[in-house]
Structures are given as C-alpha cells and as structure tokens.
Amino acid sequence: xxxxxxxxxxxxxxxxxxxxxxxxxxxxxxxxxxxxxxxxxxxxxxxxxxxxxxxxxxxxxxxxxxxxxxxxxxxxxxxxxxxxxxxxxxxxxxxxxxxxxxxxxxxxxxxxxxxxxxxxxxxxxxxxxxxxxxxxxxxxxxxxxxxxxxxxxxxxxxxxxxxxxxxxxxxxxxxxxxxxxxxxxxxxxxxxxxxxxxxxxxxxxxxxxxxxxxxxxxxxxxxxxxxxxxxxxxxxxxxxxxxxxx
Amino acid sequence: xxxxxxxxxxxxxxxxxxxxxxxxxxxxxxxxxxxxxxxxxxxxxxxxxxxxxxxxxxxxxxxxxxxxxxxxxxxxxxxxxxxxxxxxxxxxxxxxxxxxxxxxxxxxxxxxxxxxxxxxxxxxxxxxxxxxxxxxxxxxxxxxxxxxxxxxxxxxxxxxxxxxxxxxxxxxxxxxxxxxxxxxxxxxxxxxxxxxxxxxxxxxxxxxxxxxxxxxxxxxxxxxxxxxxxxxxxxxxxxxxxxxxxxxxxxxxxxxxxxxxxxxxxxxxxxxxxxxxxxxxxxxxxxxxxxxxxxxxxxxxxxxxxxxxxxxxxx
Numbered sequence: 001x002x003x004x005x006x007x008x009x010x011x012x013x014x015x016x017x018x019x020x021x022x023x024x025x026x027x028x029x030x031x032x033x034x035x036x037x038x039x040x041x042x043x044x045x046x047x048x049x050x051x052x053x054x055x056x057x058x059x060x061x062x063x064x065x066x067x068x069x070x071x072x073x074x075x076x077x078x079x080x081x082x083x084x085x086x087x088x089x090x091x092x093x094x095x096x097x098x099x100x101x102x103x104x105x106x107x108x109x110x111x112x113x114x115x116x117x118x119x120x121x122x123x124x125x126x127x128x129x130x131x132x133x134x135x136x137x138x139x140x141x142x143x144x145x146x147x148x149x150x151x152x153x154x155x156x157x158x159x160x161x162x163x164x165x166x167x168x169x170x171x172x173x174x175x176x177x178x179x180x181x182x183x184x185x186x187x188x189x190x191x192x193x194x195x196x197x198x199x200x201x202x203x204x205x206x207x208x209x210x211x212x213x214x215x216x217x218x219x220x221x222x223x224x225x226x227x228x229x230x231x232x233x234x235x236x237x238x239x240x241x242x243x244x245x246x
Numbered sequence: 247x248x249x250x251x252x253x254x255x256x257x258x259x260x261x262x263x264x265x266x267x268x269x270x271x272x273x274x275x276x277x278x279x280x281x282x283x284x285x286x287x288x289x290x291x292x293x294x295x296x297x298x299x300x301x302x303x304x305x306x307x308x309x310x311x312x313x314x315x316x317x318x319x320x321x322x323x324x325x326x327x328x329x330x331x332x333x334x335x336x337x338x339x340x341x342x343x344x345x346x347x348x349x350x351x352x353x354x355x356x357x358x359x360x361x362x363x364x365x366x367x368x369x370x371x372x373x374x375x376x377x378x379x380x381x382x383x384x385x386x387x388x389x390x391x392x393x394x395x396x397x398x399x400x401x402x403x404x405x406x407x408x409x410x411x412x413x414x415x416x417x418x419x420x421x422x423x424x425x426x427x428x429x430x431x432x433x434x435x436x437x438x439x440x441x442x443x444x445x446x447x448x449x450x451x452x453x454x455x456x457x458x459x460x461x462x463x464x465x466x467x468x469x470x471x472x473x474x475x476x477x478x479x480x481x482x483x484x485x486x487x488x489x490x491x492x493x494x495x496x497x498x499x500x501x502x503x504x505x506x507x508x509x510x511x512x513x514x515x516x517x518x519x520x521x522x523x524x525x526x527x528x529x530x531x532x533x534x535x536x537x538x539x540x541x542x543x544x545x546x547x548x549x550x551x552x553x554x555x556x557x558x559x560x561x
Contacts, residue, residue: 009433011513012541014483016434023478054273054481056505061481063270066545071538142479144505147276147385151479188386205275207375207387212275 005082007075013066015074017082020058023153027058028141030085032218035060037081037088047077055217056142057151100137100220103185105176106231107133107198110238114195118161118178130225132156133176133197138183138221148187148205148213152221155181167193172239174200176223198223201236251316252370252402255395259310259353264370264389264401265363267300269378273504279484280380280388281500283460283523284361285516286420286552287325291365293557294322294342294412301369302379304395306362307460308526309355311395313364315345317405320367324414326359326422326524341413341560342367359422359524367406382501384461412557425530426521428497430487431541434510438473439489446470447511447533452495454522454529460501462488463522465531469493472509479507485514487533495533497522515541517548 010016017034020027035055041047049069054061064074107130109115119126138152145151160181168191171177175186177194186192187204200223205213215221226234255262265288268281282288282305289299304311309328322342323330330337331352337343339362345351353362372379372389381389390399432444439447452467470493481504482488488496488508497514499522514522515536522531536544 009431009538010481011431011433011483011485012515012538012545014481014513016481021478051270052273052279054504056480057478059478059480061483063483066542067549070542142505143274144276144479144481145503147387149276217274 005085007078009071010061014061014063015071015078016059016061017078018059023057023141025139028139028218031055031058031060034082034085035217037085038062038078041077041081047074047081049074054144056144098218098220100222101215102222102224103200103202103214104226104230104234105134105198105200105223106228106236107176107225108228111199111231112176112197114161114177115197118159118195118197121161122158124158129159129197132159133178133183134223134225136222140215140217140219140221141182143213143217146187146190147207150184150204150213150215150221152183153181155183157181161195163193164195167191171196172199174202174204174236176200199231199236199238201231201234250400250402251405252400253313253315253351253366255311255397255399255401256314256350257310257312258395258397258399259306259308259312261307262311262395263305263307263381263383264302264372264379264395265305265381266302266379268500269376269380269382269388272376273481276504277376277385277387278382278502278504279500280378280382282361282363283500284325284363284520286520287361288363289552290340290414291322291324291363292369294324294340294414295320295365295367296408296412297365297367297369301365302372303363303365303369304401306353306364307360309353309362311353311364313351313401315347315349315351316400317403318344318346318407319403319405320408320411321345321351321364322412323353323362323364325362326356328356328362329354338413340416340419342408342411344407344411360526361523366403367408368404371402371404384501410559411561413560414555415558418555422524424525424528426518426525428514428518428522428531428533429536429541429544430512430514430533431538432512432535434486434512435472435474435477436511438509439470439511440473443471444511447495448535450532452531452533454525454527454531455494456527458526460499462499462502463497463525465495465497467494470495470511474509476507477509479505482506482510483513485516485519486510487512487514499523515544517544
C-alpha cells in the first residue's frame with residue numbers, strides 16, 4: 001500500500017480516501033493523480049461500479065453502486081489501483097496536463113467592499129492588498145459547495161482574513177473573495193461569508209458550454225487587475241449596492 | 247401529435263419538482279445529485295405506470311398541485327397521503343388511473359408524510375442536463391428551466407394509455423408516521439467525538455426543526471460536542487450527519503453541497519433518509535448505530551423485497 005493513504009468508510013455507498021490531514025501542493029498533486037487514475041479505470045470498466053468522485057484538498061470521496069458491488073470489492077480495487085501511485089504517476093503519460101489561467105479582476109472600493117478592512121488589519125495600503133493578491137499563482141485545490149465554485153490557495157498570510165462573523169445574504173456573481181488562506185470567485189449570486197475584494201467578469205460556470213468551467217482541479221490561476229471600463233467591456237455588471245459588513 | 251402536449255400546470259403547489267433517479271458524475275464541477283427524496287415511492291409510481299424505474303416524474307412536497315391533461319394517458323401517485331382527485335372524484339393512491347384530455351388532476355395537502363410522486367406512462371419527456379432531468383433549484387439545473395414548477399408550465403409526455411390499471415395492495419404499502427429510527431453507520435470524523443458524546447448522540451431523541459428541505463434536515467436536541475472545530479473540506483455523501491459548532495445535527499440529503507468542512511459523525515442509510523424525508527417540523531427521530539455490513543444487508547433485503555413484490559391488476 002502506498003504510504004499515507006487511508007481508505008475509510010463515508011456512508012452506505014461511499015468510501016473516502018485520505019492522503020493527509022493537511023493541505024499542500026504535493027498532497028494536492030497526489031489527489032489529482034489518484035482522481036485521474038480512478039476516472040481512467042472507470043472508463044475501462046475496471047471500476048464500472050464507481051458512480052461518482054469528489055476530489056478535495058487531501059481526499060477523494062468515491063461513491064459506488066450498491067446494487068452491483070460492496071465496499072470490500074471497491075476498497076480492494078482502489079488499493080490495487082493506487083498501490084504505486086507516485087511511481088505510476090511519473091511513468092504513465094495519460095496524466096492530464098494542467099494550465100495557467102489568467103482571470104481579470106476589477107479591484108476597487110465599489111467592487112471590493114472588504115478591501116478597507118483587510119488593509120486596515122494588515123496595516124498596509126489598499127493598493128498593497130491588491131498587489132499581494134495579484135502577485136501569487138494560486139492552485140485550484142477543489143471544486144464544490146456550489147456549481148463552479150473553485151477553492152484557490154494559498155493566499156499570502158498578510159491578506160489571509162477570516163470569514164465574516166455574519167455572512168452576507170447576497171454576494172454578487174463574480175465576487176472575488178478571501179477566507180483565510182483561500183480565495184475564490186462566486187460563480188453566481190449566493191449567500192456567503194467570504195471577504196469581497198473585487199469582481200471578475202468571466203463566467204465561472206456555464207451549463208451550456210463545454211467545458212462548463214474555465215478551470216479544473218490542479219490548474220493554476222493568476223489574477224490581473226483591470227479598469228472599470230475593461231470590466232464593463234468584458235461583460236461585467238456592477239451590483240446595485242455592496243455595503244461593507246461591519 | 248405535437249411533441250409539446252402533456253400536462254398543463256394549473257397550480258404548482260408548495261414545491262413540485264421534476265425528478266428522475268438523480269444526477270451522477272458531475273461532482274467535479276460542483277453539481278449535487280438531486281433525485282427523489284423517497285426513492286422507493288418514486289420507483290413504485292414508475293412501476294405502477296409500467297415505466298423504467300428512473301423515468302422522469304414529479305415530486306410534490308406538502309401538496310397543492312393541480313394539472314390539466316392535454317392527452318389520454320395513465321398516471322399513478324404514490325408517497326405521502328395527499329388526497330388525489332380526478333375531475334373532483336376522489337381516487338386511490340398507490341394505483342394507476344386512466345386520464346383523458348381535459349381531465350383535472352388535483353392533489354390536496356398531505357395528512358401523513360411530506361412527499362408524493364406523480365408518474366405518467368412513459369415518463370415526462372424533459373431534456374437532460376448533465377445526464378439527468380432532476381431539478382436542483384439552488385443550482386438552477388434540471389427540470390424545465392432549473393426551477394420548481396409554476397403555473398402555465400407544460401410538462402410534455404407521450405400519450406400512452408395502458409390497457410389495464412395496476413395497484414399495490416394496501417398491506418404492502420409503506421406506512422408514514424411522525425417518528426423514525428435512523429440507522430446510521432459511524433464514519434468520517436467519528437473518532438473526534440468522545441465515546442460519551444457518541445453514546446449521547448445514539449441515545450437521545452431529536453426533533454425535526456423548521457429548517458428541513460431537500461438540502462438537509464436540521465435537528466434539535468442534545469448538543470453533541472466534537473474535539474475539533476472544522477476539518478479540511480471534503481466530499482459529503484448522501485445521509486452524512488454533520489455536527490456544526492452549535493452541536494445540533496444536520497442530516498444531509500439529495501441537494502446537499504458536494505463538499506464541506508464541518509465534522510461528521512456518520513451517515514444515515516438510504517432507506518432511513520427516505521423515511522426522514524417524509525417527516526416535517528416537530529417529528530421525532532433517533533439514531534441507531536449499525537455496521538457497514540448491516541447497512542448493506544438492509545439495503546439488499548429491501549431491494550429483493552421490492553423486486554419480489556408483485557403489483558395486482560385492478561381494472
């Protein structure tokens with residue numbers, strides 16, 4: 001068995017593979033390799049009984065068809081498949097390629113109501129907060145919670161800011177936000193407790209296009225500051241009111 | 247015959263949703279499963295219409311749906327005790343009925359249970375999104391336009407008049423009560439709950455709070471403490487029992503978020519999440535620990551009993 005992999009029970013028709021208890025880009029890479037191996041095996045009918053996968057920061061949840069298999073069989077197949085995960089990932093060339101995606105962001109007080117609070121706490125200028133957020137290449141660690149919601153990390157410690165104590169009832173579509181060491185773009189209007197620092201005009205989820213999302217788990221994302229005019233030109237809209245939450 | 251004929255929604259009721267067996271394989275873009283909360287009742291409705299088990303039907307929560315047939319076909323309603331009338335005449339649940347063009351089909355409000363299933367012969371012909379017709383309102387995916395049914399909607403289907411009607415005889419029908427035992431497999435972060443907290447969880451009675459929906463059932467009762475505040479966000483399976491910092495369990499259902507960071511003490515078996523989904527505010531539940539093997543046995547016994555149970559020709 002490959003070191004540090006644990007396969008635990010999640011529910012009646014689900015197992016969860018844990019790669020670690022913490023997050024790092026190495027762990028995330030292992031998660032993605034494992035996910036690709038399992039997906040590949042599902043196509044090969046080796047693991048036809050697996051009906052869905054949820055990769056996350058340091059785990060992959062595996063849902064199986066309880067009418068055709070049981071958890072012992074699935075566990076054994078997963079063990080065999082992931083036995084030499086790290087070595088296999090180096091040899092096998094069917095490992096998916098990851099891209100670097102640049103996403104434009106209109107950072108301003110009218111689009112980023114929490115910029116002031118973050119700057120104040122970090123004892124830096126708002127301009128610095130924007131610079132620091134843009135300077136980093138982020139990794140897509142996980143996709144979930146809502147359609148198209150990509151968890152990106154790691155945010156620079158200086159601007160890592162905890163969730164709002166009272167979440168907003170309505171976060172606008174495209175809001176670029178920070179919660180601790182994570183950053184994300186809200187794909188649609190939703191309630192949310194992350195700190196909003198800007199707006200991104202690019203659709204993060206479009207059910208009618210292929211692929212439905214501009215990013216996938218394992219990709220890198222870089223943010224690029226744009227002006228209000230560019231934001232509007234790219235199809236962005238300014239929400240009517242975006243009050244800072246005290 | 248025009249393809250757009252079917253049933254006209256005269257009154258949508260509280261929450262009526264297009265559902266097939268659910269959406270699988272789209273977790274990687276954050277889409278949840280959806281699908282019928284009480285999958286046995288959903289499958290019975292389809293069997294009564296001589297359909298595939300995953301044919302598209304309507305899930306009616308609480309009641310109040312009224313439809314007008316635009317063609318001649320066969321329908322069946324199963325699940326919660328919602329009074330069914332066709333042209334004002336009371337009709338039996340758990341059996342199929344012929345309907346003719348112009349017939350008015352009405353469902354009153356549930357007296358026992360919460361969710362009913364209305365199936366039509368051949369199923370409703372709704373385009374699939376991500377491999378399924380199931381509506382998840384929170385995501386705006388599935389159904390006619392990602393939303394619950396509204397007045398004026400037309401639900402297309404074929405005209406399939408079944409020669410004979412079928413019935414599930416009364417003693418074989420599920421009974422709905424105001425309480426349920428939820429058989430639960432201890433799993434996930436179980437080890438982060440002390441043995442005392444686990445005993446408390448499995449020996450206490452919980453009440454369904456006012457927050458119960460297709461995403462999750464929030465329960466009220468003895469507060470359960472966990473050693474840790476949160477975990478690295480991870481996949482949430484159907485039936486997972488999440489314990490947020492307030493210590494009040496939430497059982498996550500079909501429309502749950504795909505990943506989350508609250509500790510989970512276990513997961514309820516699918517047969518019992520279906521029972522939970524038929525309860526509303528104020529109903530009582532208890533959790534009972536079972537092993538994965540027991541859960542599999544219960545599932546297979548239930549499945550084989552479902553397959554062995556024959557429907558009876560009634561007219």
